[in-house]
Amino acid sequence: MLILEDVLLVSADRVASCRNELRFDVDEIITRFEQAGFSRKEILVAMNEVLGAEFASLPDIPRLH
Numbered sequence: 001m002l003i004l005e006d007v008l009l010v011s012a013d014r015v016a017s018c019r020n021e022l023r024f025d026v027d028e029i030i031t032r033f034e035q036a037g038f039s040r041k042e043i044l045v046a047m048n049e050v051l052g053a054e055f056a057s058l059p060d061i062p063r064l065h
Contacts, residue, residue: 030043
């Protein structure tokens with residue numbers, strides 16, 4: 001059985017590196033969708049739904065609601 005603390009344990013350095021890489025792409029995505037007429041709130045909700053669905057199928061990802 002997976003313990004929540006074990007599942008959530010990740011390298012802080014790798015998370016920081018990943019965050020830095022993501023930041024460039026996310027900024028571009030937000031700008032692109034704002035230019036298409038979507039608000040930041042709409043973009044946030046849509047991205048949250050898409051990311052949630054993308055990771056929902058992974059068996060070792062905890063469901064945090």
